[in-house]
Amino acid sequence: MIRPGLLRALQNSSRTTLATKPSLRPLLLRSMSATANGRAKPNLPVADRMHTGRAMAQDVWSIYNAANLPADCINLGQGYMNFSPPQWIKDAADTALATTIANHYSHPKGRVRLREAIRDHYSPEFTNLGRPLDIESEILVTSGANEGQYSMFTAFLNPGDEVIMFEPFFDQYLPSVTFNAGVPVYVPLHPPKGDSDKPTSGEWTIDFDELRRSITPKTKMIIVNTPHNPVGKVFTRSELEKIAALYDCLVFDDKEHVRIATLPGMWDRTVTVGSAGKSFAATGWRIGWLIGPPALIGPTLAATTRIVFCTNSPLQEAAAAGLEQANKRNFFETQRKEYKSRRDVLLSAFNRLGLRYTVPEASLDGRGKDFKASWFIAQELGVSTIPVSEVSTEAYIRFAFCKDEETLKLAGERLAGLTKYLA
Incomplete structure (x- = not known):
């Protein structure tokens, strides 16, 4: 201590x-400012x-x-x-940059090669489907995981809809919710009790009575970030099953180990978020993806098309190479x-x-x-x-x-x- x-x-x-x-109060813009010749000009009012x-x-x-x-x-x-990322991924990026077609717009869904690589990498985990993932309707490539979840909020949040986040939480969740008129609801992860100087992150616990009380008729989504950022906690199957039992709306399953989307009844209301940046030491590439049922991926595709249209095209090819080669290389x-x-x-x-x-x-x-x-x-x-x-x-x-x-x-x-x- x-x-x-x-x-x-x-x-x-x-x-x-x-x-x-430092103060975390908003820094308000002045409504008027002086020009070089002393005349005043109005500034645009900042959106609420x-x-x-x-x-x-x-x-x-x-x-x-x-x-x-x-x-x-x-x-x-x-x-x-x-x-740096592995050399074989950087080589794939160089190859893509030397290819004319890869330097132009990709389909808003993402380049076919990357969607196929995501399908092949993730389908073995979704045994509950009894089939491979559909690259046309169940996989969406996004400009990083952040843009993916932002587009998801844009597609589904109405003013006043509540989104449950386990606290502490990844800081981007909060503005992504509020920018889309959602209301954040915080459920704490409780730190370990006792005298241990070296507790594991698994000892951070959810009070499921607190979670139950936090769920209201306005609850639209819950974000399940596992392994948790910043605590590092890996939610157990039992914990995920309890969350699933309590909640019957939309769930974000960010990373793994047990994917809540693979639990009975959860595929149809879960979106799994992935990222090439952390996976391959390429955080500046901003390549992410969403996996989920067509009813959730379709509206999100519409939102992301209007927000960014498509994702960095040549680096999608490199990310695809990363997923294709990772298991072969025991990466x-x-x-x-x-x-x-x-x-x-x-x-x-x-x-x-x-x-x-x-x-x-x-x-x-x-x-x-x-x-x-x-x-x-x-x-x-x-x-x-x-x-x-x-x-x-x-x-x-x-x-x-x-x-x-x-x-x-x-x-x-x-x-x-x-x-x-x-x-």
Whole structure:
């Protein structure tokens, strides 16, 4: 546990001044501004939706970015990799860029090759269907997972419809809901009880009575993010079955292990969200996809066509190559082992410091504690993290271990500088 002495120490630091948590109030635009010749001109009034869901607030990502941090700061806050995609995927991108047709618009549904690769990769999991996924009506390629879920909200949310999110939650969910006139409803994941210094993320629990009370006639959707971001919890089959039993509307199943869409009666009301960015260390490519029944994919296709029309065409070819080759190259199993090793490098640093943390069962993040402490660690020790208080009432720090081991070891050496502040 980080003691109060850590926070007091910053006040005496020669390098920086303790920063209080920045205001998250919306930054309102002036209604009038002066031109160069002194004449006033009206500014367009900002839409009401921009004042909901913290859309115009200073977000944590802009606070904890390279411009505000020491030049040599190690970024363990944002969940992007500091290593390249596999060479065979980059080669596929080069090949696509050299092909005329791949440099032009794809079909709004996505390039056929990628939809076929998604079908072949996911169909074995959807044994409840008794057939392969249909690439024409059950798979939609999107401009990243974020755009996919945004288009889904656009297609199905009416003003006042409620969307249940397990708190803490991935920060993009909130504005995506409120921009589409939805109402977020928060159901907490409760942290582990007891004296264990190293609980697993699976020990974060849902109070199903709380969930039951949160479901109202206005409830339209529930977001099930498993493995959970930022906690790293993998929802068990039993937990997913209880969610399915309580809820009879639309569900987002983001990632795996047990897909709620494969449970009895859930296929027809579940959309599964996937992403090539995190899968292949290519977060800047913005290639995602949705899998679901035609009744849900069809309206979402209409929405995404009006929002972005189509997704980056040549990189769809590269993502297709990634899915086609991944199992042949044992890529995902190797990746799991590598991430476990990276996670353990970071946890070893925490152990040496005697810090309490949650051991993630999956995902790319570990957790520790508080906003001021996070700023202190970045400024004094040169390791950037993200305070989870941005998306939760609990004060935690997120450490992303999707970096190479050399970087994580250096971060561990720097974090050892906390020793003198822990008492």
